[in-house]
Amino acid sequence: MKTRTNLIEGPIVPALLMFALPTLGSSVLQSANGSIDAIWIGRLLGENALAATTNGNLVLFLLTAFVFGFGMASTILIGQSIGRGDIAAAREVVGTALGTFVPMAVLVSVGGWIWAPQLLGVLGTPAETVPLALDFLRVIFAAMPAVLMMTMIMMALRGSGDSMTPLIFMALAVVLDTVLNPLFILGLGPVSAMGIGGSAFATALANYISLAAMLGYIYAKDLPLRLRGRELGLLVPVPSVLRLLLEKGLxxxxxxxxxxxxxxxxxxxxxxxxxxxxxxxxxxxxxxxxxxxxxxxxxxxxxxxxxxxxxxxxxxxxxxxxxxxxxxxxxxxxxxxxxxxxxxxxxxxxxxxxxxxxxxxxxxxxxxxxxxxxxxxxxxxxxxxxxxxxxxxxxxxxxxxxxxxxxxxxxxxxxxxxxxxxxxxxxxxxxxxxxxxxxxxxxxxxxxxxxxxxxxxxxxxxxxxxxxxxxxxxxxxxxxxx
Incomplete structure (x- = not known):
């Protein structure tokens, strides 16, 4: 299946539509996923549990918004590099972006798990929802590396002219999350009931599986932005490239x-x-x-x-x-x-x-x-x-x-x-x-x-x-x- 759209030659209208519609589909799926999760939690666990997810979703939104800025900067730099036929430069941007922000996401995840109680206090979480909010927030922090890495890779792929691959694996994440939510909330067979933590665990598991599948697909299809062999050294950030990402992304x-x-x-x-x-x-x-x-x-x-x-x-x-x-x-x-x-x-x-x-x-x-x-x-x-x-x-x-x-x-x-x-x-x-x-x-x-x-x-x-x-x-x- 062809995933990349030629954005610099040929008619503009079909190219723009073929690129924009999968991007729109990804956005719809992402928002629908949040709505479906809220429905599962509200119907299976009640209003207090639904209220308890507000803090975790707010933290996830703010961190995703922060990464979105640098993902958008990557899209610009990769797009210009691909436009002039410089694949090596595009791969360098990918390497520097992932080599910088994935370790940061892991540190945020560990720190968030440890200091989640203090964070809930800063956010003014109502006392009656703190236990539920803590269970949810800690698992959301565990999901953070996968969520942020998927966001970064998807935006990089769009910069290369590929909006279909992000759609495919966003759809996979949404389907998995939707199916796994009731399984882990209520428990089934050998799976123990986890309550509100089960919803966050479903989100984490769905994103890690989708991330692994997307990486496997990128290498199986040998997409232009994959790093292999000596190119893996590009994951060591280049200060000058990082400076550009910060200047444009911040x-x-x-x-x-x-x-x-x-x-x-x-x-x-x-x-x-x-x-x-x-x-x-x-x-x-x-x-x-x-x-x-x-x-x-x-x-x-x-x-x-x-x-x-x-x-x-x-x-x-x-x-x-x-x-x-x-x-x-x-x-x-x-x-x-x-x-x-x-x-x-x-x-x-x-x-x-x-x-x-x-x-x-x-x-x-x-x-x-x-x-x-x-x-x-x-x-x-x-x-x-x-x-x-x-x-x-x-x-x-x-x-x-x-x-x-x-x-x-x-x-x-x-x-x-x-x-x-x-x-x-x-x-x-x-x-x-x-x-x-x-x-x-x-x-x-x-x-x-x-x-x-x-x-x-x-x-x-x-x-x-x-x-x-x-x-x-x-x-x-x-x-x-x-």
């Missing part, structure tokens, strides 16, 4: 933290409105998780595709890739927004039941706010292209301005005039402002003239080693205009 990781912290701040304001409003907002967030998936998938696809074309010097294709990414976002995200406008009550009923005040509140929140995700989707495409040439600081600045001065200013400043609707309107207000600033950056920001992210491949002591040299003042392949 701002992207911080972006995730900025967005998450902004949402937590908004949640404190929502909680003041009472239980029905909080429940309605929670259901709306569940819906938004799926609404934003096409935008995230298209942004990732555009970034990988643009990076390869930039590496190949095909700047004539970069603008067309961006435009088609915007068109598909309008179709997919816009279509979802319209569909939810007419079907919002049954969708909210999935989370809130068919009656009660919360359903009506959730419908109102959705109708006031959800349209903003069309703007969000266009922004993701623009940011994906801009990041493909290594510009990651300005997107961080723009997101910070939108999340705090704009969103919080709107929510607080207009509360007296608009009432509680100021909270809901602050979401599209932030998305519109982000789009305006992202469009200005894309058209006039000079990101096309960013220094080239180029590596030289050299032989050192009988092994391949790649050294990042001083970048030129500007990318020599970039067009003169902005």
């Amino acid at each position: 701002p992207i990781g911080i972006q995730m933290v900025v967005v998450s912290s902004s949402m937590l701040t908004m949640l404190t304001l929502v909680n003041r409105e009472g239980v029905d409003t909080t429940a309605a907002f929670g259901a709306t967030q569940q819906m938004w998780t799926y609404v934003q998936m096409p935008a995230m998938a298209l942004g990732a696809a555009v970034s990988a595709m643009a990076a390869q074309n930039i590496g190949a010097g095909r700047w004539d294709r970069v603008g067309r890739i961006t435009r088609w990414g915007i068109v598909f976002n309008l179709i997919l995200t816009g279509g979802l927004v319209v569909a939810l406008f007419f079907a919002d009550r049954p969708v909210m009923g999935l989370f809130l039941g068919d009656s009660g005040a919360a359903v009506g509140i959730a419908q109102h929140i959705g109708r006031v706010s959800t349209w903003g995700f069309v703007c969000f989707g266009i922004t993701m495409v623009l940011f994906g292209t801009i990041r493909a040439n290594g510009q990651v600081v300005w997107p961080l600045i723009i997101l910070f301005i939108s999340m705090y001065p704009v969103r919080m200013g709107f929510a607080f400043g207009l509360r007296g005039w608009l009432g509680v609707d100021a909270l809901w309107l602050s979401f599209p207000a932030a998305m519109v402002s982000t789009l305006i600033m992202a469009t200005a950056l894309y058209l006039h920001g000079g990101w096309r003239r960013a220094p080239a992210l180029r590596f030289d491949v050299k032989e050192v002591s009988g092994g391949i080693k790649v050294v990042a040299e001083g970048a030129p003042a500007r990318n020599p392949n970039a067009p003169d205009g902005t």
